[in-house]
Amino acid sequence: MLATLLSATLNGLAGRVVRVEVDVAPGLPGFTIVGLPDAALSEARERVRGALRNSGYRNPPRRITVNLAPAELRKAGASLDLAIALGVLLGSEQVAADAAGLGLVGELGLGGEVRRVPGLLPMVLALRDRGVRRVLVPAEAVEEARLAPGVDVEGMATLGDVASCLRRPRARRVTPAPLPRTGVGPVVVPEPAARGAAGRAEYADRVPDLSEVRGQVVARRGLEIALAGGHALLMIGPPGAGKTLLARTIPSLMPDLDDASALAATVVASVASEAPVTELRRRPPVRMPHHTVSYAGMVGGGPRLAPGEVTLADQGCLVCDELPEFGRDVLEALRQPLEEGSVAVVRVGRWATFPARFTFVAAMNPCPCGRLGSAGQSCTCPTGVPQRYLRRVSGPLRDRVDLWAAMDRVPPELLLRGPAPESSAVVAARIRLARAAQAARNAGVPNGQLGSRALRDACRLGAATASRAVLLADREGLSGRGTDRLLRVARTIADLEGRDAVSVADLDEAARFRVPADRFGLGVSG
Amino acid sequence: MLGIGRLGPLGRDGDATTGGSASACPPAVDERGAWVVLAGAHGVGPVTFARLVAAYGSARAVLLDATLPGAVGRLVDASAGSESGPVLSPASAMTVVAAARDPERALDSVRRSGVSVVTQRDAAYPSRLRQIDLPPPVLFVTGSVESLEPRRAVAVVGTRRPTAVGRATSARIAAAVGASGATVVSGLAYGIDAAAHLAAVRAGTPTVAVVGGGHQHLYPAGHSGLAAAIAAGGGSVVSEFAPDVPPSRGTFPRRNRIISGLSDATVVVEAGARSGALTTAAWALEQGRGLYLVPGRLDDPAVAGSLAFLREAGPEARVVAGIAELLEDLGLDAPPRRARSDQAARLGAAEAAIAAALAGGAGSADELVAATGLPGAAVLAALTTLELRGLVVEVLGRYQAAGRLAERPRRGPRPLDARDAGRPVG
Known part of the structure; x- marks a missing residue:
């Protein structure tokens, strides 16, 4: 039968x-x-x-x-x-x-x-x-x-x-089923409320607050803009400048996911997780793969066609510390997700498109010895080596970076006596507002993903702001793409400040996150 | 002047002396084209060029003869001077022969590369270069040819591996020179050169880059964006080498004489013991131009070459004692100045606070935030405003006063101040 x-x-x-x-x-x-x-x-x-x-x-x-x-x-x-x-x-x-x-x-x-x-x-x-x-x-x-x-x-x-x-058709089994006799250990199911609180507390425990990061105004602000608008951020600074610490504060800055995004994130967790997923993932994922990650580990693949880091970071943030140390093919593989928000993985006889819409945050040393541009120190790398080091991050990938932040070690004077930095809660509130403004205006597209045309509409440039944008773009030798980058960042800054139209000050601030021409040459990736 | 490429086709001002006998022979080019072909041949430098033209009477005659049998030997012999032997190697003579047989190929390659050509026979040839020994017979230019003949020109050169202070000094000098209406000349190299060009471009003033290779082999390749910005900003990128000549060990010292030759004075910012910038300094003295070196700490390897040069050179080599002092020594007018109170009034509150903090020694964005008490976003925006007005330069994430803000320090003899004693000059 x-x-x-x-x-x-x-x-x-x-x-x-x-x-x-x-x-x-x-x-x-x-x-x-x-x-x-x-x-x-x-x-x-x-x-x-x-x-x-x-x-x-x-x-x-x-x-x-x-x-x-x-x-x-x-x-x-x-x-x-x-x-x-x-x-x-x-x-x-x-x-x-x-x-x-x-x-x-x-x-x-x-x-x-x-x-x-x-x-x-x-x-x-x-x-x-x-x-x-x-x-x-x-x-x-x-x-x-x-x-x-x-x-x-x-x-x-x-x-x-x-x-x-x-x-017994349609007999609803409401009580949890008895535990299996063998194989699986006892499943402890705590009360939902208690579990949520405990999980949140543990989550917050490991995340430093932004108020612990002193100084680094450029990188802090860059991170705020990046998370608010979904822009890619690249921090360049010597070891000990606080790049990693700053990256670790990201979970405290990102707003909770809405229902649709949370379900998408939970689906990813369900596929990737060994243990059962017990609740909707409201917190956006933050992934920090080590730079030895393999190609398949980054984009996904393997015999099971498993999702990679870019997909595990979907709806959240992908943090790449020591960016030039990643494999060349691994870095190149980041281009597709950064461009399209998804990544196609093809295996023999099977293929899949994984979602990969994440905010990209990367950090790197300025040169192999790490001292180039540090106050009071001089770089000991041979001529041309710093330039080659920077160029390990290929031009097309650099093109995707909207925000560049130069960092240096914070002098002890500022560490001890500098102004008290803003806390994560304050910055997170601004990010939430900026996200809401974008959602209302851009039909759900973050500023970092806006196309040229939508971007120009969104910026609402007047005569003064348009000529300022032209002036800034000219001085930096920016191409059309570089100009878009400037406008995108300015748009997010205006959103953070709650402005409808981009102002001259927003453009001026956005210009500070330009490609560091004294390291890469002017307009190379513009 | 007539150019190739963007300025139009070659060959309207050909000299009328060419006879009809050439019609059977390949070199159907006029004298100006012949200059481009001959000067563009690999292995033909200014000395060889001058001797060959002197021996044959014209570049066209050289090319005509080169197409006839046995030309290699004759060319080598013709390149011998009264005292020295031949300067043209047989191998190079053969490239001349090859170029002479198909001059259109060389001219085509120049046309296709889109560069303008200026020969010594053109009125547009920079007058400062006419005065030096061994002027390049032909210059290949992208950008504005007029930028080669500025009212005042100052070269800013130095090591490719500067300290952060050196970069900033270079940028400040370039910004100040540019603001005073003079053109900044440099070599497009990493380090000091790039900082000088970049500061000039960002301040919106023309700057001239003299490169040590053909335009198709721009070196370093990473500065192609900078080169484009220089050309777009009313300046120019200039080379004595044909566009298809790759840079080599010998081409850089050669171009250094053009850097100093295009300039009224040369400023060496940082030069280590064996820095190529010192050859530019030596050229400047030889050409009778001004030379200024930025001194530094006694045991600082970054300025070891500059200090040694200062010691050995005569009194013609001067010391840069400050930006304002340098401008004064160079005879450059301070930029068209308004009353100081007027200027301060024109700065916004945030800009003025930052200007004060910069004068107080702050350099990084963090220090500026701490010193002004302004929010980070406001400081960042104000820095761009100041930069666009040429009052601030940024180098590797640190900020320095430039233009009028850098002039603030009072002039004239003043009592020794303990605070100034420990500070690096510049």
Whole structure:
């Protein structure tokens, strides 16, 4: 007899609905899975057999054929286990149930326990979009699945639960399912409120406040503008200037994500995370990959077509310390996400487009010895070496940097007696306002991503401001692209100050974040 | 003057002495074109050029003869002077022969590169260069040819690896020189040269870059944007080498004589023991032009070359005792000045506060914020305002007073001040 069930696999960050057809037919006993399964999926046969036997069911001595449709889609992972097992039970008439409108996602253990698979949330979302109204998921990840709105989610601890749940159609299981007998450790589920507060406190604990950063007015302001408008920021300064400390304050400056962005960020977390995701990710992610990160680690890929750092930083911030030390191909790979907000990963027979819309913050030394431009110190690098070092960051990538901030070590006099710096809360409030202003004006596009035309409209240049912009662009030898950069930054500054139109002062301030011509040459990347 | 490329085609002012006998021979170029071809041939410098033209009577005659059999030997012989032997190597003579056989190729390459050409025969040839020994027969120029003949011109040169103070000094001198109406001449190199050009461009005054290679091989390549800004800003980038000549070890010392030769005076900001800027200094003295060196601390390697030069050169080599003093020594008028109170009134409150803080020794944006008590954003905006007015220069993230603000220090003899004693000059 033929049983048909709906399940889902993961392709990149998107769930793909898979129709699982199980035919239990007379003939030589066997178990065949067709429909481009990968290695993990082929082994589903053994897991399903073990789970059936150890859950008290028979393995029918029939010819079992499992077809995974659509046939041309390459399927990976163990998320179909549960559907296959139920299909065998239905096909062999050990369980009778109406599976219409039902979706199942989960991996099976040999003892029959149902386990979480990475990417559960996007799979449930995909099933929902296909019209599935009821989804059975692993009990340990039921909270993750419930983040998908508009679908009935039930947690299953064992294969036996599934069968009994289907025998009593529409019986809602509200209480958390019993813990699995083996394999998974005890799952501690604290009260939601307490968990949220504790998580937030721990999050804040590791993040320094902006008031701890003394001096560095240019870089601080640059960071504020970058986070407000989604501009790429590059800090150049000697070791010890505070570049890393400043970068670590970023989580305290970014506003919470709205619902749509939060769901997108949670989907990424669901795919990337080993542990179940328990709540919507309201805090934007901040990723700081080490400079030894591989190409696949940065853009995504690998056998599982896993998301890389640029995607993990989606909706948040990607911080690259020691930028020239990153591999050349890794740096070049950043161009596409910076330009398009997404990255395409192609593997043999599979491809995926990952979202990668992040604020790019990078830091670097001015030269290999680190002393070029430091007050009271002189660079010991041979002639031309600092220039070559800077040029490891290629022109096209430099073109994407809207904000350049030169930093130097803060003299002890200022460290001890300088003016008290603003706190993260004050700056974060301005950033929130600027974001709101952009959202209202630019139809959701941050200033950093505005095209030339929309940018000119948004800036509302008058006669005085337009001629100031021309003057600044001329002096710096700016191309059209460089002029756009100036206007983009000025627009965000005006948003931070709550101004409708860009003012001369905004343009003047924006000009201070120009490409440092005394390091790179004038207008080279303009 | 007629140029090639942007200023129009070659060859309207050809001299009428060329006979009809040449019609069968390839060099169908006029005398001016022949100058460009001959001077542009690799291995033909100003000495060789002068001797060949002297021996044959005209550049066109040289090219005509070069197309005939046995020309290499004749050319080498003709390049011998009264006292010295031939200065043209046989290999170079063969490039002359090749160029003579197909002069259009050389001229085409010049046309295609879009540079203007100024020969010594043109009225536009800079008069200061006519006065020096071994003037380049032909100059290849991008930007404004008129910028080569400014009312006053001052070269600002120095090491490619300056200290931060050196960069700032270079920028301040260039800004002050530019503000006084004179043109800044330099060599487009890293370091002091670039700081001088950049300050002039940012102050909106013309500046001339003399490069040590052809325009197609601009060196350093990273300064192509700066070169473009110089040309766009009413200045020029000039070379004695044809556009397709790559720079080499020997081309840079050669161009140094043009830097000093285009200028009324040369200012050396920082020069280490073996800095090429010292050859520019030596050229300036030889050409009878002014020479000023910025001194420094006794044991500072950045100025070791400058100090040694000062010691060995005669009294013609002068010391830069300050920006205002330098302008005075150079005979440059201070910029058209308004009454000081007027000027202060024209500065906004933030700008005035920053000007005061700069005079008080603040240099970084952080120090300015601390000294003025203004918000960071206001300080940054005001710095740009000051920079656009030529009153501030930025070098590697530090700010220095320039233009009129740098003149503030009182003139004339004054009692020794303990605070000034420890400060580096400039």
